[in-house]
Amino acid sequence: MQKSQEELINELATVMERFLAQSGELELAYKALELQTEELKKMQEEVQQSRVLSALGEMAATVAHEIRNPLSGIGGYAGLLARSIPPEDPKRKYVDKIIGGISSLNKIVSNLLVYTRKTNLQKQETDLVAWADAILAHAEIEIEKEKKNVQIERNFPAEPLSAKIDSERLQQVMLNLLINGIQAIETEGKISVSISLNNGIAEITVADTGCGIEPEYLKNIFTPFFTTKEQGTGLGLAIAKKIVDLHDGEISVESTPGKGTAFCIKLQKEHRRLPE
Ligand SMILES: Nc1ncnc2c1ncn2[C@@H]1O[C@H](COP(=O)(O)OP(=O)(O)O)[C@@H](O)[C@H]1O
Ligand SMILES: [Mg+2]
Known part of the structure; x- marks a missing residue:
């Protein structure tokens, strides 16, 4: 049919x-x-x-x-x-x-x-707020040494926020970021350090109002020996990345030339085993 x-x-x-x-x-x-x-x-x-x-x-x-x-x-x-x-x-x-x-x-x-x-990490539950406060005291000494007018702003949670970290190694990371920030500021400026918890991830941000990074350099800054400074070693950020990687964390950067730079470290607060 x-x-x-x-x-x-x-x-x-x-x-x-x-x-x-x-x-x-x-x-x-x-x-x-x-x-x-x-x-x-x-x-x-x-x-x-x-x-x-x-x-x-x-x-x-x-x-x-x-x-x-x-x-x-x-x-x-x-x-x-x-x-x-x-x-x-x-x-x-x-x-x-x-x-x-x-x-x-x-x-x-x-x-x-x-x-x-x-490097083998020695991780321990650490209160990030107290830990960062102690590091900022070091940074303040560095600011005095450099004779710059740099304000440090703390955006810390009121409650302690703990994470399992190798506090000594991560202190080195923070100092590297803070010193870069201080060096990026010519005479006066601000460095804001923030700590927060978002969806089980502890975030630590170091933001400066310094010279910023040219977009074409951004992809190189974590590479060992990359430096734009006469006296630089180019190892500060490479070490930072290595240590954050060892923590299974992430480090990222956002920068605007002439305005400033912000580095953000993300760390898992707890390591949960993935379901098999
Ligand atoms: N906060 C910042 N502001 C501007 N530039 C930065 C900042 N942090 C890093 N940089 C750039 O990244 C490069 C590499 O940094 P780093 O690895 O710490 O080495 P160094 O400080 O010895 O140069 C610096 O030379 C600089 O060009
Ligand atoms: Mg450096």
């Missing part, structure tokens, strides 16, 4: 509908595939980068070790020399310069070792 025109139209409509549904699915599948390819490419790049970094790290660690011993010898003798020259002697300022240089070399070497050494 011949199908009526209406039946034919209905059938056609059903086929069309199915076709459209399938093409939508196909489009979704294609998009997912595209995303996966992109992710794979990113992973490949990361693997390549971590290979380069680990070779570089090994070399840096060896060099740092080799430098450390003679450096401490030089430091010891320079100290003896300084003690034997009275402060009013004009020669004394040369010795003081040598001592200053040795101390910055020491800082570079120990930063290198921190960056390259395999």
Whole structure:
């Protein structure tokens, strides 16, 4: 029996509908595939980068070790020399310069070792508010040293907020961020430190009103040895990222040139085991 025109139209409509549904699915599948390819490419790049970094790290660690011993010898003798020259002697300022240089070399070497050494965290439940308060006291000393007019604003919760962290290592991270903030401020400005809890994630933000970071530099700032400073080591943020990664946390940055920069660290308050 011949199908009526209406039946034919209905059938056609059903086929069309199915076709459209399938093409939508196909489009979704294609998009997912595209995303996966992109992710794979990113992973490949990361693997390549971590290979380069680990070779570089090994070399840096060896060099740092080799430098450390003679450096401490030089430091010891320079100290003896300084003690034997009275402060009013004009020669004394040369010795003081040598001592200053040795101390910055020491800082570079120990930063290198921190960056390259395999690190095991010593995590403990810590009240982030009290912990951050103590760190800010250090930062205030740094501000005085730099002779800048920098206000520190605390946006802390009224209640204690605890998280399981390696407080010493994360203190180093905070100090690196705070010191960068202080250095980014030319003469006067503000650094706001905020701590909050959002959906079980503890967030620590350090925001400054400093010079900001040019967009083309943003992707490089966590790379070891990237620095725009004459006296910089380029290791502060690389160390920060490494330590936050070890905490299974995240560190991110937002910056506007001429306005300021904000770094945000996100830490899981508790580690929940994923259901099997
Ligand atoms: N708060 C900030 N404001 C502006 N620039 C910053 C800030 N923090 C980091 N940077 C940029 O990132 C670079 C890398 O920082 P870091 O790893 O701490 O190394 P360093 O401080 O030794 O240069 C800096 O040289 C600077 O260009
Ligand atoms: Mg730094």
